[in-house]
Structure formats: structure tokens, C-alpha cells
Amino acid sequence: MYEGAVQDLIDELGRLPGIGPKSAQRVAFHILEADGEDMKRLADAITTVKEKVKFCAICFNVSEENTCRICQDSRRDPSLLCVVEESKDVMAIERTRSFRGKYHVLGGSINPIAGIGPDQLHIRELLSRLSDDTITEVIVATDPNLEGEATATYLYRMLGSIGIKLTRLASGLPVGGDLEYADDVTLGRAFEGRTVMS
């Protein structure tokens, strides 16, 4: 145990995701030894992010305005809506530059063990976005794991009856990879989801 402030810092850092006690200690000592100006900028960045950044009122992506830049962008196709779990998924899809529609961030996935049900996600808001006829296709891009699949199934149950085209991202082989290196489950999925060539 260290004295007062140092231990407080280690404790706080240790609460961050992906940082264990050893890493927390390393980061804390780095901060202690680093240039005062640099660390002031870090502290400011943390304060600013908490003060300024909020969630978009429409899609729940992170935003500095009331509505995010993507929702405001009139060049984006308003008829396509991509549903993702987290804001970082928006960034991942944006990097591909192949999707020109809009997003809806659920804020997680259905996970009863963690106490997250549909009511804790932004599903009600999604339904109200779909209430006019602007959106014609909803693309479900939740993670291809158990909880993500459960969330997709839930959305399918909710939206199946209202007559909007519902699609799910394909899962299968990674591009540029070798067939022999794919794991069995992925390869099996790729077989199930094979596409017709002619």
C-alpha cells in the first residue's frame, strides 16, 4: 500500500476496464513522473469529456451537440437504419465507409445475468423512430455472440410484425484469410450462410 494520493490514484485507475492492479500501479507511476503540463491536459480531457459529451437524442451515439453529426447529415440515406450495441460499433462501421444510412445505438445487449433486459436498452426509442414511413430497412448489427444473437432475435420478434425489411449482418470467413485457418464454428456458419453464385 502506498500513501494517500498515490494509492487513491492506483485505486481509481484499477477501476477502469482492462486495467488490473499491476497496470494501475504502472500507469500511476508514469503519471507521477511525467511532465506536469502533459498530465494537466489529460486531466482536462477527462473533465471536458464528462462535461461536454452526451448522447445523441435520436440515435444515442456519443455527441457534443444535442443530436450527433451523423443524424444531422442530410446527405445520409434516411431510409436505412443500422442497429448496433455500442458507440464504438458505429465507429467501426464508419471506418468501412460502405454504409451511408443512419444508426441506432442500443447501449448494450440483452444479458439477464448482468441485469440488462429490453427495458434497459434504447429499444422503445427505436420503435418510435420506426413509426413513420421514412425507414424502409433495419440492419441488425449486434455482436455475433450469444447475447448479441438474443438481442437480434428479440428485435426480430418486435419488428417482424410491422412490415419493415429486417436484415442481419452476415457471419463467416474473414476476408484475406485462409479457409484452413478458420475455426470450426465460423466455417460452419459460413456454410449455412453460403450465397448463390449463379
Next chain:
Amino acid sequence: MRISQLTLTDFRSYAQAQLTLQPGPNVLLGFNGVGKTNIAEAIGYLSTLSSHRVSQDGPLVRHGEQQAFIRADAHRGTRQALLEVEINPGRSNRARINRGNPVRATDVLGILRTVLFAPEDLELIKGSPTVRRRLLDDLAVQLRPVLGRVRLDYEKVLKQRNALLKSIRHQGFTATHESTLAVWDHQLAEAGSHLLKARLQMLSALRPHVATAYEQLSGSVRTARVKYLSSLDGEAPGARDSSADAPGPADPPDADDLSTALPDPGAADVASLDVSALESFSREDLAALMVQRLSAVRREERDRAITLVGPHRDDIAFTLDEVPVKGFASHGETWSFALALRLAAYRVMVDDDPSEGAQPVLILDDVFAELDARRRRRLAELAAEAEQLIVTAAVDDDVPASLMHNALRVESVDQISQVTVHERD
């Protein structure tokens, strides 16, 4: 399939041991507690990444050490692979194949196939249904490693679904709960039907071999039978305690109309199917039947906050003709039945891959002491068909002379096990 060299480092009672195993029979001899079974366990671990004695990896590492290594030269026909597994309790295990870069431990699954019979296998007959389910699941995973993932998925879905049922009990039932539950029903049925289908396939593959092996071992005129008891069948034990509820009124349609929006997974007319013939069902029919059964026990599940239908509630019945083995058979009969199950598993694996050199390594841990002379002789004859056989015994005379080719003496010095080649006359 066979192993030529086996090296253990800090595994169980071994600090460091290297032994050379021959094709055909190998006999490990030594007093109780010197570490014979540890060798059997290590070889089994290389093929299944699990121990037949403990469910956690912790006890596999020698007391006071952090990690254990098992290294083996595995041969299949003319091909050879050097397998190395590093056991790190509490962290992920690692493996290397042919001195390559470390890979996930699961990548070694399927390279070495073994069938292990141990005294613990008496639990197959006498123990809880978990042991019997594991027999089928482990065999299925050995034949089709991808099922390991299905099994894991099923356990995860089950945990999620039970967590949901518990929160329903705490918070009271709402329409959202019903529609979320329906989602998990669907997930449970998907994973569950794959698991169930695999089990039923394993059981029908085992059935003829169990009957033959039992007859060959015991010379008995009674036929050894195996039957799957499914919780999908209203009469099976898993479902019996809920049958009082079944004819009662169906759940009120408080689920809102969403639950009707989704077509059933299989959309088959499950009502017309004969539940006693589960083995003929398609995977889709099994899924549909499971969804239907889940909704039938909905009320009781809500009360008890556990999932009452699914492969995790199933069992397997073993009978001699029509008489249950558990409770009615003698010790020798019980022992022979358990042994017949393992020998049948061995033959199912041989059927699955009949190519030369693909036979699993057969390991008989401390079996002969429990059998009479006639059954010992019969077992020795049956076991001789394996390309490599590993036998452990405390008393030399227990092992039929026909198997005494490569005898290894296991000793314990200061509680550390050692193996020496034992030249016998």
C-alpha cells in the same frame, strides 16, 4: 494411434518423468498411491483437455508449482506429431504442436484419441444423471470437436435464462419479461436441439456395441440396453415433477401479441410426433418440440425460477433385458456394464474413422482387480484389438499374462513419483 514417448513435468505427483511406451500392451505396476493413475490421467488429458478425476485443473499441478506440462509423441500410422500442453490453473492453457508457436489448447483436440476406463466409471451406473450425460457429450465432442462450442453455448444460454427467471420471481412478471423469455426459449432450443441431436446419434451408435461388448465380457444371455430419457417426453424424470401442471390451463395470453409474431423455429406440427421415437426426429423438430414443452411448463418454471426442460435435465437408462442395472445388478454386472460402455465408445470411434492407425489409445486404469478370472481373460482378449493399450495395476498377478509385455514399475520416493522399466523374467 499410439504414443511413443510421454514426458510429465510437475504433473500431479511427478516432478519430472519420461517414459517410453510400446505399441500393444503397456502395464504400469506399483503400490497404491505411487502415481500410476496420474499417467493414465495425463494421456487422457492430452486428448480431451479434461481430467476424468477432477473438474478443475488446479489439482493437476504438483503441489507448490504454478504450471504443469504434458508432452507426448503421438503416432497415427506413419505420421507423428509432438503434442505439448501447458496447464495453467486459473489462466488459459496453452499448447504447441510439433514445436510450433503456442496455439490455443483446444487446437490439440482431435489429434490424439483415447478411451479411458477407470474405477470412477462405476458412477456411470450408480452416480447422478450428470455423469451419464457427460459420457455422451464427451464422446460427441471427441468425434466432432465443434460440438464443444455447442455445449458451452448451451450452458451459457441456460445461465442467462435461469438468471432471467430469477429476476422475474423478484420483480414480478411483465409483458417484457414474457417476450424476453421467448427469445431465450428460442436460443435454448437452438443450442439444445443441436446437443440433443448429437446425444441421440451417439446413443444409437453405442447401442449395438454395448450389447455385444457386454455379452463378450460377461458371457451373459441377458441383453444390455440403453435408453435415452428426455425431459421433452412428458413421462421422463426431468419432466415428471411438472406433469401435474401440464393439463392445467395454458398461460394467459398476457404476453402481448409479440410472441405470436415469430414463427416457431421448426414450424413443424410437433403435436403429431411420437415423443418416444426422439431418435428419428430431425434437429428442427427437436427444437420445435423443445419450444412447445417450454411453454407448457412456463408457470412452474416461473415459480421455481429454473429451466425445467432441455438436455440438462435428461438421463440415460441402463437395463439388462428390462431390469435396471442401478440397484438390481450385482457388483460384477455393474462393473461389466460400465466397462461395456467404454468398450462400445472405443468401437464407435473406430467405426467413425476406420482408417489405419486411427484407433484410439485404450487405457484401462485399475480394472482387472475387480473382475473374476474369466472376465479378466475375456477383457484381455477384447483389449488386445487396440493398437496401444495402457493398463495400470497394483498387483502383478491381476493382469493376465498375455498383456505383460512392456511392464513399467512406478515408485514413489519422498512423495515424488518415478517410473522405471521393469524387466520381467
